[in-house]
Amino acid sequence: MTARDTDWDGVRLHVVTGKGGTGKTTVAAALALALAGRGRKVLLIEVEGRQGVARLFDSPPLPYAERKIAIGQGGNGDAGTPGGDVYALAIDPEGALLDYLQMFYGMRSAGRALTRVGMVDFATAIAPGLADVLVTGKATEATRRRAGGSYAYDAVVMDAPPTGRISRFLNVTSEVSDLAKVGPVRSHADAVSNVIRSPQTAVHFVCTLEEMPVQETLDGIAELRAIKGIQAGGVFVNMARPALLPPALLATVPDEASLAEALRSAGLPGAQDLGAHLAAALGEHAQHVALQDRERAELDAVGQPIYELPLITEGVDLAALYRLAAELRNQGAA
C-alpha cells in the first residue's frame, strides 16, 4: 500500500516519449526521482546512446550495467520520510543481444565473436525490429525481475525514442512477425509484448505548448490508442511559461505612460524608454500566453492527465531536477 494515491499507482513501467527538443530526458529523470520517494527503488533506463542521463546527474558515462545514480526525493517537507534510490542503465542493442544470448542459450563467447566482426550490426540491420525487441526486452526484464519475494525495482522509467518512432518501437510483436513467424525471437517478442500491453505499463508524452509538439503528441496518442492493450499515460507539458498577470490585465494593452511612471517611482533611470520597451515585451508575453492556452486546450481535449513543468530559465541542473520532481509529486504524477 502506498501512503497516498498517485495517478499511476498500478504502473511499474513508465515509458517516456516526446518530440525532440522538448526535454524528454529531463522529464524522465525528474519522474524517476519523484517515484523514488518513500524508500522506493527506481531504475531509469536510457536507450538512445546519448548519455543524456549521465550528463543530467553529473555522472560519468553510464555503462551497460545498473548503477546507483541518485537518491530519490524524500516525502514532501517531511524530513522523517526517507528518499529511495534511483539506479540508471544505458541499454544498447549490442549489449542487449549479448545478454539475450547468454540468458537463453548460454552463448556468451559466440556473442562476443558476433560483436567483433560487426555481426550485431548485421543482425539488427537485416531484422530492424530486432534491436527494438532486445532493448524493450531488457527493460521489461528489469520490470519483472524479482529479488527476495518482491520486485527488484518498484518502478522502471524508460527514456524512450521520440514520438515519431514510439509506436513502432513498442509494437514489437508486429515488428518482428514478418521476419520471424516462429522461433525464439518471436516468443521473446511475445513475452515483451505481454508486459508492454499490460496495465503495468504507461506511455507518457512530453511536449511543449507549441503547435508542432502538441500536434505530434496528439498524433502519437492516437497512434498508440490504435494498438490494442497499450496504455497512453500522462501528458507532461514541459518548459511552460506561467502567465505573469491575471487574464483581465494581460488582455489590455499596457499603457506606456503609466508603466513609465511606475518605473520612475521605483527609482529606475530612463523610465520613458524602459516603459516603451517593457510594454512591448508584455504584449509579446500576452501573445505567448494566449498561444499556450490554445495549445493547452487542444491537449485537454484528449482526456489524458496533464502535468505542467515550468521553464527553468537558468538551465537544468541537479537542484532543478529535484524541483521538477517535487512539482510532479505535487501534481499527483508520482
Place this chain on the structure above:
Amino acid sequence: MTSPTPPRLEIDRIIDDRRTRIIVCCGSGGVGKTTTAAAIGLRAAERGRQVCVLTVDPARRLAQSLGLTSLDNTPRLIEGISGEAGGSLHAMMLDMKRTFDEIVEAHADPARAAQILANPFYQSLSSSFAGTQEYMAMEKLGQLRRSDEWDLIVVDTPPSRSALDFLDAPERLGRFLDGRLIRLLTTPVRAGRPITKVLNAGFSMMTGALTRVLGGQLLRDAQTFVTAFDTMFGGFRERSDATYKLLQAPGTAFLVVAAPEPDALREAAYFVERLGEERMPLAGLILNRVHRAPAIGLSAARALAAAETLEPDGSPVAVAALRLHAERMTLSDREQRVAAAFTSAHPAVPVVEIPAFPTDVHDLEGLRRLAQSALS
C-alpha cells in the same frame, strides 16, 4: 571576460552566389531544421534562384502550408512565391521505399526487379533499415542535382538520433549491400579451401547463433535476395561514394542548425568537427530560437529589486513587466553562455542568430519573416 565574436554568417551571400548549388541543413532533432530549410529555399527563390527544397519528414502543418499534401516523391511547384526576380520554388517529400524501388527498377531487368521487390528481406530493408532513409535522401539529392532542372537544391537531413548519422548511414548501407559479410553468411561452406577454412569455422558458429536468434527463414530470404541483387551490389557502393564527393564539392554549403541548448550545440560542435575532417564545406551555424536580451541596460537583478520595491501596492502591470524582463535577461544570459562555449571552441565558424518568435511558423509569410529576421 568576453568571448570572441564569431564572423557573421551571411545567408544572402550564399544564396545569391550562383555557384552555390546545394545547401544542406543539418543538426539534431527538434531544432527547426525543416523550417529553416524551407525559409532559406523561399528566400532564395524570391531572390531569383530556381530552387528545389528536398525534405524528409516535415511537420504536417508546414507541409500543408507549402501545399505538400502527399508524399509522392516528386517536386511540386509552390504557389504564392513572388516571381519578380525570376525565381521559383519547388518542394518534395522523400519517399524512401519508392526511391529504393526506382533504383532497383532502373538497374535490373523487369523479371529480376519484380523478384527483388517481392522479397520479404528486401521489403524490410527498403522500409526500415537504419540508414536507408539517409541513403535515399542522398540518392534523391544526386538525382535532382544531375537533372539540372534547379540551380539550387536545399535539403534538410533526416531526423536521426545523431546529426552524424547523416554522414555515416549511406556508407553503412552501401557497405552492407556490397558486403562480404552478407556473402559469407549466405554462401554454403565450400570444402577444400584452406584460406577460408578457419574463417568458416568461426562463421559457422556465428551463423548458428544468428539462426537461433533470427530463424532460418530470414537467412534464406536474405540469400535469395543476395542472389537476385548480385549485379547491383557494386553499384551501391559507387553511388554512395559519388554522393559523398558531391557533398565535398565547392558548390555545396553545409549549414548547421542548433538551438541555444547544451545538447543541440554539443551535437553541432561534433558535426562541425566532422565536416572539417571530411573536408566538407561548412558555411556556418544557424542559432535558432534565440531569446535576445533587450539592450536597455537593465540587469535581471536590478529589475527584480525594482519589482520588489513596487510589489506591495504598486502597479501590478509594472511588477509583471519587471519580472518578465528579469526572466528574459536570465534566459538570454544562459543562452549567450551556452553559445559562447561553442564560439570559443570554434571561433572561425560564422554564426547567425534567428530570434524566437512568440508564435509558431507555418505559412509562407512566417517563413519569409523568419528568413528576414536572420538578416536584420
